[in-house]
Structures are given as structure tokens and as C-alpha cells.
Amino acid sequence: MSSEQPRVTHDWLDNDAGPVVRPYAMTQGRVAPADCDFDLVAFVVATVPDLMSGQQLQPEHHAIVAAAWEPISVVELASQLDLSVGVVRVFLGDLRSAGLISLYEPPAATQPHDVDVLKAVVNGLRAL
Amino acid sequence: MDSVRSDRNGGSSRIPVALKILIAGGFGAGKTTMVGSVSEIRPLQTEEVLTGAEGADDVSGVETKTTTTVTMDFGRITITEDLQLYLFGTPGQDRFWFLWDELSQGALGAVVLADTRRLADCFPSIDYFEQRGTPFVVAVNCFDTEHRYAPEAVARALDLDPGVPVVLFDARDQGSARNVLIELVEYVARRQLAAAASR
Numbered sequence: 608m609s610s611e612q613p614r615v616t617h618d619w620l621d622n623d624a625g626p627v628v629r630p631y632a633m634t635q636g637r638v639a640p641a642d643c644d645f646d647l648v649a650f651v652v653a654t655v656p657d658l659m660s661g662q663q664l665q666p667e668h669h670a671i672v673a674a675a676w677e678p679i680s681v682v683e684l685a686s687q688l689d690l691s692v693g694v695v696r697v698f699l700g701d702l703r704s705a706g707l708i709s710l711y712e713p714p715a716a717t718q719p720h721d722v723d724v725l726k727a728v729v730n731g732l733r734a735l
Numbered sequence: 736m737d738s739v740r741s742d743r744n745g746g747s748s749r750i751p752v753a754l755k756i757l758i759a760g761g762f763g764a765g766k767t768t769m770v771g772s773v774s775e776i777r778p779l780q781t782e783e784v785l786t787g788a789e790g791a792d793d794v795s796g797v798e799t800k801t802t803t804t805v806t807m808d809f810g811r812i813t814i815t816e817d818l819q820l821y822l823f824g825t826p827g828q829d830r831f832w833f834l835w836d837e838l839s840q841g842a843l844g845a846v847v848l849a850d851t852r853r854l855a856d857c858f859p860s861i862d863y864f865e866q867r868g869t870p871f872v873v874a875v876n877c878f879d880t881e882h883r884y885a886p887e888a889v890a891r892a893l894d895l896d897p898g899v900p901v902v903l904f905d906a907r908d909q910g911s912a913r914n915v916l917i918e919l920v921e922y923v924a925r926r927q928l929a930a931a932a933s934r
Contacts, residue, residue, distance in 0.1 A: 683811070724754075
């Protein structure tokens with residue numbers, strides 16, 4: 608994805624860095640989203656069908672919004688877009704601050720799993 | 736448990752529930768094979784920030800390096816439109832323990848794969864899940880040429896708490912791997928009901 612972009616020369620990305628762009632280079636070195644955390648199994652949904660071209664956003668932002676038109680989990684996004692989870696989280700943070708995605712957190716980790724849901728899982732697995 | 740959205744087009748498309756199951760065990764125990772046999776497996780990259788020197792890569796010579804890439808096996812099983820099961824093959828090396836904390840948070844449970852030729856390899860996984868109170872089953876991956884042990888003998892050798900299921904299976908076989916997951920989910924349900932009854 609990023610390889611299609613014109614190469615920008617940064618003095619901190621010299622030959623010693625090797626041929627591979629470090630993942631957080633895509634996020635200008637930011638390693639965590641600005642104001643919230645995104646659980647691996649939280650779902651995100653885009654609130655707009657497509658991004659305006661005027662916005663200061665990267666191709667990765669566009670790819671996330673396109674993939675998130677239907678509800679999609681954070682981990683699925685990372686896997687689908689072949690981006691590392693940490694990088695996806697930073698981009699999601701940007702999109703959320705801009706009001707371009709909604710976030711749906713999974714039930715609290717302390718809450719026991721619903722037995723009816725567990726039964727549905729067992730039945731579903733048996734039917735595979 | 737469900738969350739429903741209703742803010743788009745006035746309609747309401749439901750947000751699915753995703754449940755996490757961890758597949759743990761020593762190196763070469765069959766984690767990747769198992770995730771691949773029951774689900775559509777894909778690699779998942781996580782780029783982790785190194786927080787200290789402890790257990791991290793030897794960074795001498797590359798002192799500016801502050802992150803490390805970990806690739807995990809990730810698989811999804813779609814139960815219904817609203818219910819998805821995610822399998823995570825946990826990275827085996829000790830230095831990636833910190834990743835387990837996030838993975839096991841809110842996880843439904845774990846499958847610890849055991850190889851009877853190297854039983855001790857799964858001790859760290861068992862210790863970890865026991866300490867965190869994450870329900871787990873032990874699945875003994877039976878390779879063709881190997882002597883088969885009775886599940887009770889494995890449970891004894893691993894000093895498992897009573898009730899922790901031990902199943903013999905073949906990680907390459909879809910049905911067999913699926914039965915392990917069923918065993919785990921049923922075990923979690925039993926624990927849940929028992930906990931509710933004792934309250």
C-alpha cells in the first residue's frame with residue numbers, strides 16, 4: 608500500500624535502516640492513538656461512505672474507511688489490510704477524532720460470557 | 736452483550752460479537768496446524784513497543800530500535816452473522832509474554848497443546864492460564880509414530896486441577912481440532928453454571 612506512494616526522503620530513514628520502512632514510519636512515529644484504546648475485538652464502522660479528498664489523510668485511512676463500511680473488528684482490519692495492529696490503532700484514533708468511524712467496545716473483560724452464547728458457539732461448531 | 740447501531744440511514748445493522756480463543760503451547764506443538772485446520776488462517780502482524788531491556792531483543796548496534804515485530808497466527812470461524820470466533824496462535828517465545836496479557840483479556844478460554852515427547856514445553860502456558868484464571872483445556876497432539884498416553888496420565892503428569900479436560904487429538908484433522916474447541920466451550924459453560932449456582 609505504502610510502496611505505491613512517492614518516496615519521501617527523510618534524514619532519519621537512511622541506508623542503515625534497511626530496505627524496509629518501519630511500521631510506525633507510516634504514522635509519523637506515533638505509536639499509540641491519541642485519546643482512546645482499541646481492543647483487538649472491538650468493532651468499528653465508518654460513518655461516511657468515503658473520505659473527502661481535502662482532508663489531511665493517508666491512503667491507509669482511506670483503506671480503513673472503505674473496509675469498515677460493514678462492521679469490522681480491529682484485528683480483522685489489521686489482517687485484511689496487512690498492517691500491524693499497533694499501526695491500525697493509530698489510524699483508527701485519527702479517524703475517530705475526526706468523527707469518521709464509530710467504535711463499539713466488546714463487553715467488559717470481567718463480565719462472564721453468556722451461557723446462551725456459549726451454547727450457540729457449541730452448536731455452530733458442531734454444524735461446521 | 737449485543738450492541739446495536741442505529742445511527743446510519745435510520746436502519747440498524749447489528750454489531751457482531753467476537754469471542755477470543757487462545758491456542759498456546761510449546762514450539763512445534765501444532766499451534767499453526769490447528770488454527771489452520773479449523774479456520775481460515777492468516778498471519779497477523781503486531782508491532783510492539785519495547786518498554787525495557789528485560790527479555791527484549793539484543794539491541795546493541797541498533798540502539799535506536801524501540802519496536803519489535805511479532806507475527807501471530809490468526810483464524811476466524813463464523814458461527815452466525817452476529818457471532819464470530821477468533822483463534823490466536825500465541826507466540827511461543829518467552830519474550831512475548833506481554834502480548835499474552837492483551838490476548839487473554841476477556842478471552843473465552845485457551846487450548847494448551849501438549850506434545851508428549853516434550854511435555855515440559857507446555858508448563859509455562861499452563862502456569863500462565865492458571866494464574867490468570869483463564870479456563871483452558873489441554874489437547875494432546877497425537878503424532879502417528881508415537882506411543883499414546885491415556886488422558887488421565889497426562890493430567891497427572893501436568894498436575895492439572897481436577898476437572899480440567901484433557902483430550903487426545905490430531906491437529907491436522909478439522910473434525911478433531913473442532914472437537915477440542917467444543918470441549919473448551921462446554922467446559923467454560925460448565926464453570927459458568929457452577930459459579931452461578933454457588934453464588
